[in-house]
Amino acid sequence: MRTRDRIIDAAEQAIREFGIAGATTKRIAQQAGCSEALLYKHFAGKEALFLAVLLERLPALGPALARLRLGTGQGDLAANLTEFALTALEFYRKAAGIASGVLADPSLLSGFRTMLAERQAGPHLPIQALAEILRAEQRGGRLDEAADADAAAAMLMGACFHRANLSSFVDLLDEDEPWAAAIARTLVRK
Amino acid sequence: MRTRDRIIDAAEQAIREFGIAGATTKRIAQQAGCSEALLYKHFAGKEALFLAVLLERLPALGPALARLRLGTGQGDLAANLTEFALTALEFYRKAAGIASGVLADPSLLSGFRTMLAERQAGPHLPIQALAEILRAEQRGGRLDEAADADAAAAMLMGACFHRANLSSFVDLLDEDEPWAAAIARTLVRK
Structure with missing residues (x-):
């Protein structure tokens, strides 16, 4: 699975488990098995990452x-x-x-x-x-x-x-x- | 103004300024000029207090x-x-x-x-x-x-x-x- 997809999956899971407030980039990166720096290479910020979850993971x-x-x-x-x-x-x-x-x-x-x-x-x-x-x-x-x-x-x-x-x-x-x-x-x- | 009304006003203001997460009972009690214990005598919890704001303060x-x-x-x-x-x-x-x-x-x-x-x-x-x-x-x-x-x-x-x-x-x-x-x-x- 591509890193980008792993990060979006991890973000979706973190939001479900901890809510938006608890879905920190640190936690998401850890779950996706990548560094926070790599996460930020794929997404400019939490906003872009959450939008990707909305557009690419929800029905x-x-x-x-x-x-x-x-x-x-x-x-x-x-x-x-x-x-x-x-x-x-x-x-x-x-x-x-x-x-x-x-x-x-x-x-x-x-x-x-x-x-x-x-x-x-x-x-x-x-x-x-x-x-x-x-x-x-x-x-x-x-x-x-x-x-x-x-x-x-x-x-x-x-x-x-x-x-x-x-x-x-x-x-x-x-x-x-x-x-x-x-x-x-x-x-x-x- | 009655204590209960002062507390509801303070809650409404705290929510507007700090959001729900930042509208702590401590902050609300302080703003209302009463103790947290007195706040809890009027409202069983944040839920009841926020419901009062919804029902009694909004148009x-x-x-x-x-x-x-x-x-x-x-x-x-x-x-x-x-x-x-x-x-x-x-x-x-x-x-x-x-x-x-x-x-x-x-x-x-x-x-x-x-x-x-x-x-x-x-x-x-x-x-x-x-x-x-x-x-x-x-x-x-x-x-x-x-x-x-x-x-x-x-x-x-x-x-x-x-x-x-x-x-x-x-x-x-x-x-x-x-x-x-x-x-x-x-x-x-x-």
Whole structure:
């Protein structure tokens, strides 16, 4: 396994075990069997390393968006959106630990903000990508023109993000699948 | 000012200045001008104290929900929901620091979960309260029966919660007010 991959794996494990605050570069380097100097050769800082965990180790939103885009005009739109919502939910559940750890650490958050701005990346981009797909479905007549595609995308992603966070605080009694189906049905209703 | 209020104020300030991790009971007691023992006479622990900050110091969701409930069947539903969404957004922006700090600290989170379960409280309750209001609007014929009220409530609250979090990571370019109006319009469209 390449050093870079070993470092990302070690970071993911350290975050899971010790939280963001406890996932020090010293601990991560040790676990990856490399020096801290080598870790810093691969990653400019904790921010870049944690972003790599988010983008390369979690069940990704990218492929799910690509699948949804490929399915434009095909199958049942509510069913396609339900499947997408379930993937988004899983992603946000796994990402919650990293996101909250970054939010809770003012200096890490500041570095993260700068890095996202430089790379023109950010957690708002999946909403924009979903809105584009919904606009294409509107052009194909499968989604009500009266719906605002950006608002619909913000609501679907937001509901999933919120639910992923809620389940950290309370035991939710309803199942994910019917929940996601009701969201999708309510969004695409005509 | 009563001791309890002084302690809550001091906790709110400490969280703002030092984050959850740095808002120690020692620091909070010192700032409130009381002993740690007295702090613990008023609050069983950090969990109870932070919950008090959330419930008693932030712009509350409760009054906004009450206003929305009182307005059932009155005025323009989309306008009422837009106003509510803007309050929810403000609440979640202020609550994000506490919520993420709790999420990022496994021991604090565990205590928080237990306390919420004991008090039958939790961040999912505003969604349920909003769903009840939406059901009443459905009975009055102002909201499409084809919409699932629970799903609609989860989407409105989720979109606000998500946006509040997004703005910690990136500079959002669109304004809150038209954003909230598009959300409300898309939800109540017939």
